[in-house]
Amino acid sequence: MAVYERIWRRYDGSLTPLRWRPAVITKYALAEAFSSRIFAAFYVLCLLPTAIGVFLVYLSHNVSLLQQVGLTKEFMGGLTAVFFQFLFLWQALPAFFVAVIVSPSLIAADISNNALSLYLGRPIDRRDYVLGKMAVLFLLLSPITWMGGLLIFILQAYLEGNGWGFENWRIGTAYFVGHITWIVVISLLTLAISAWVRFKPAARGALFGIIFILAGFAQAINAVTNTSVGDLINLTRAIYNVVMSIFGGPTHGDLPIALNWFTLAATCVLSIWMLHRKLRAHEVVS
Amino acid sequence: MSGSHGWSLWRRQITVLAKQEIGRSLFSRRSLAVYLLAAMPIALALLRALFLPESQRAHAAHTTTEFAEVYHFFILRFIVFFSAAMLFVKLFRGEILERSLHYHLLAPVRREILTVGKYIGGLLASAAILGATVVLTIVLFYLPHGRAGMAHLTSASGLGEGFAYLVTTVLACAAYGALFLLAGLYFKNPMIPAVLFLGWELLTPFLPGFLKLLSVVHYLGSLEPVPISQGPFALMAQPVPGWLAVVALIAISVGLLALGAWKARGLEITYSTE
């Protein structure tokens, strides 16, 4: 019989490559997000628009089912661009809500109890930390936005056949480029605000406040100056116009599209600057 | 230490507390958000001046109605409402979250005096910032109209209107302020009641008469000098006479403040981990 003395030994096993370290942050944050059942239920709800989209596309191509339901193909009128634009909106909106719910819990837990100094005491740096957290949002938002959208687009192109897909390339690109832009913008914005406003409810309030008040202010400027200058600071309008321009559909206000892109870019740069200043392992006070 | 009791001591303590809250509200890094909000109407007026076509510069006829709409739908509804929320919620809830409220409870100050002192500090700070914003915005609305604008501004009716807007703004700060101070004391997350109350205020024009009496913006509306259309669906209720509106707003403010002071008496320090 041998007595094994429990001493503390060094670890001599293999180590995961440095490049993949941010993935650890992503893995744990995803597990944390889905640990709350309410969020998991809400997330499934966000998949509903995509599901309905797939069903409608399938319905419009399945003649026999149409008869049973008493509808004619003409009624469906084929799935016009307006249907896809409407569906885009119904994917982008829940994506924003998911970001507003998840981001504060991603950052607030690490900042409020000073856990950040433990993260940065490890072989990762602030860039890895932000990348890790952004990846969480990307993995959460993609299925309910551009992945769902492209699925519907490809299904429609396949069922419609004779080159429908190539004719309506704008719809496919709009889903892909439009949604990814929206994901990047809201991820950076929600993470930045969560870093500055330490308490989760306050951060969520601030995010709604920013979107709500900026939109109100923009409309007031437009009304008072009866120009579209206000749209420069109206995030919701900027993304709407950008996506519509790719769809080839009508845009609001007469600002050139480039300025809408500028608003989105400015939001991202400002958010990155805010993250840079606030994500520190210590309180820098001169 | 001073042995005086009663009114003179309380008055001095209230001034000390008010001065500190004013200092914090006006000069700390945290008040940046309030200054941003207050700057919005000014930017609005400047942009309007920038894009004002030549034809409209000669006379200032409909500038008054234009300002009235901007005042009611933008300044009062958004700017004053959210500024009050930020300045008054932090009086108590802010200090609880930052775990610095106990320093006030360890001072020889009655809890009621503490509440009143903080409220007055918040009120003076918000009235100063928002009052200045309203006045500046009015001037910037009339400036681009040259002499005609100046004439209106300095005329009896112009000054009367300006003063009415100022009074409305200050009373709005008082009423919303007392409400948010109370929300800060009661709720761990005052954002939810704030949004609910904003919803109620936005609904007010469409509510029947007696329900309107329950919303602050109804009284504020009847104080505004220039009548504005509330949109097609609004249920018109005969406006409350000016003096009654002022009395009602003051009563609401004092009532909510008294409730806050009573709640502050039972305040305990249990900074539980969030």
Add this chain to the structure above:
Amino acid sequence: MTQPLNHDAPVLELDGLTVKLGRRTILDQLEASFSGRAIGLLGPNGAGKTTLLRTLLGFYPPSAGGAKVFGRELATEGKQIRAEIGYMPESDAYISSITAIHFVRLMAELSGLPSEAALERAHEALFYVGLGEARYRKVGTFSTGMKQMVKLAQALVHGPRLLMLDEPTNGLDPPARKRMIDLVSDIRDRGTSRIILSSHLLGDVETVCDEVLILKRGAIADSCDLEADRRANKSFVEVDLEAPSDEFDRAVGALGCEVASLEPGRLKLVMPADLSTRALWTTADELGVGIRRLDLKRDSLQDIFMRAMEDNHGGV
């Protein structure tokens, strides 16, 4: 790829390390080299101890000079250095909403351990620090003492070559403090990891460390090897009598000891080199006085510290 590790490189080398925060210079050209098993970091409040530890972790960029940890250059191999360090910060640092095992496992994986190895070592670490039965509870529900132990567990889990402990016993009650010091001493004795211990409790530093660096206003006030110091210094004796007795004081004075009486019945004597404590017992026996307490004291760390503080023009 990381350089091959030279095992004989000193634990820590400071070559003129200077750190400025805004206008204030926090660390001023520190020059030192340590290769002992446990290094004590001492200094008054605001002397720059925490800043030094954080600079080695790359939280603050040095404004001049540099440092090497196990021969690795701080400026170029920051991540490789951090991979070998277990850091226990001064203030509270935890994630309140997850369980202790989940928290320690996350920290292990961040240091590069694959997921399964991380889970095994997380359990081992939590048992080792004595949190065996609380490891499935959320860290937010832990008491101050338990939070310190979890902080130590996350610093240990990936088996670092250097443990940086910033005030590890701060706020702990006596049993927890004793456990913490026993654990750290056990790790030092086993040689599994070198230790840098920054603390205000000189007793803890004295039991754990064999080398000490004393900082004052960002500069090195004194750095000494405790082992050598202990042997070399002259000794003095503290004596408590059962009952105060002037004859005893006079008799001991006659033997050639400098007598400083702290309180009635409590003496502090500086013994001449040739006299042993036996003489005190014989005197006490002759006078029929009982000695309740006799303590032959070497220069304790307290005196070394106080002297370092007074050396250059007075206190903080």
Add this chain to the structure above:
Amino acid sequence: MTADIISVKNVSKFYGEVLGVNRVTVDIEPGLTGLVGPNGSGKSTLMHLLCGLLRPTRGSISVIGVPPDKPEELFRLVGYCTQYDSFPNGSTGYSFLSHTLALHGLDGVDADRRAWEVLEQVGLTEAARRRIAGYSKGMRQRIKLAQAICHDPRVLILDEPLNGLDPMGRAEMIDLFKELAGAGRHVIVSSHILHEVDLISDGVIMIHGGSVVAEGSIRDVRGEITAQPLQVLVRCDRPHAIAARAFEFAHVVEAQIVDEATGVLLRTTDAGAFFPELGRIILDSGVEVETVTPADESVHAVYDYLIGDGGGGP
């Protein structure tokens, strides 16, 4: 109700179902009283109750004649340095102190004079103009102490006041507390560093699991624990010799060789007779003695006996 003691009668405090303190009854005399107990034993809760930051679920409290729910009178007399390591946002050392003084009714020139006086006392004159957020832990502790003593209170309640202070700071603060306690004031210090509590306090209140386990001067408390015989540690070059000779005396009940045979721990039921005899043993056996100390007169030992080693937090 004599107006010179702090009396706590049958006080209980529960946060919902969580136990704060349970039926505590204690009278605290002027002088320096050490409040000792493991984390989560109710020390902070008791101090909050004394200062009215918490309301007792049951029982009554009077702090030198003033009930804690009258802040206006209470805090002319009481200063409380809490354990919270947080400060009003953005304040500097000086502004934090001068605001507190203003609330005490001092302003203008004499507030400024008093502020610098107290800053001098806690050794923060140099950092007074800097933001507290940039202070180190020890400096934050000093500014908290300044806030508690700035109005020259008659009762000073300090929750782990030396936490994070450097050795020089500890020595200065201990002298300050002794001086304050000497002037007939009440100074209540809660601390985990027992040898410091030993050094500075006249009396001790020991709390465990929300109730008072022992109260009074350390030596009396130790005396009352007759069940445990007195322990004496002897460090010398030949501990075995001492151990062998010690058993010749009836009152020596145990001898244990400790720390790799560098010392021997003797237990005796009759301290009076023991020490002279120990002297003789040392002389006869010609042993070179380094240390003789009663191992359990200190609060450490009393703590271990009453609360026990496993008495760590909940």
